[in-house]
Amino acid sequence: MADIHPEHAHIIEQTKANMPSEEVLEKTAEVFKVFGDKTRIRILAALSEGEMCVCCICEILGMSQSAVSHQLSVLKSARLIKSRREGKQMYYSLDDAHIGAILCTGISHVEED
């Protein structure tokens, strides 16, 4: 590992001081890890159109109920979506405004230039 140049020392200290806590960074990485899968992104993109039941999501994605349900549970554990029961069906929706914003900005980054 390279030596630390004296003129870098205070940048290092300053940056360390301004960084969010290790706990926050760890949890943030966990959240993005959940965004980092095509099936889950497709689910989130569908839900950004509005609340939806599981069978609709399966139909839109063209995937098995089991695969979708597993991913819904991952999304819910990470608090990216929330659920509501109506009779036999479960309706899912984005958890809060952050989720739509993150998704949107990510898509913009991909779509631009």
Added chain:
Amino acid sequence: MADIHPEHAHIIEQTKANMPSEEVLEKTAEVFKVFGDKTRIRILAALSEGEMCVCCICEILGMSQSAVSHQLSVLKSARLIKSRREGKQMYYSLDDAHIGAILCTGISHVEED
């Protein structure tokens, strides 16, 4: 897989029509996958304070030069950061405003409630 209720049919069609292309969703998932690692999040958090050389990043993270360099190359391939050489040193910085925004919103989501 459950049957499609008639009242759901048009929601399904509508949502399918409004979804970004498969290619965009795939690429978006790839971008978030890159955000989904603690080491890379720490690097991005450091770079959000400003441009920085590799040895500073190693020092801030307390990690080996090799591990950091590998992750920098992942971040760069995904166009989350860009680099600039100055003599023997490489300086890295966030690629564009989207990256800081995504990171920031993710951290906010974690820090709130």
Added chain:
DNA sequence: TGAACATATGAACAATTGTTCATATGTCTT
């Protein structure tokens, strides 16, 4: 040119992850 420095890269290994299949849970209707 050669030595020293800063960073990059290839191979390899352990650990994590997404899907499928089978089955369980919870809800409604008769």
Added chain:
DNA sequence: AAGACATATGAACAATTGTTCATATGTTCA
């Protein structure tokens, strides 16, 4: 209460990923 329906969950397998170690590339200065 039983059967049908909608969704959830456990086990298992293939595939992907992050780090380490060793070494290569590129740059400066004597």
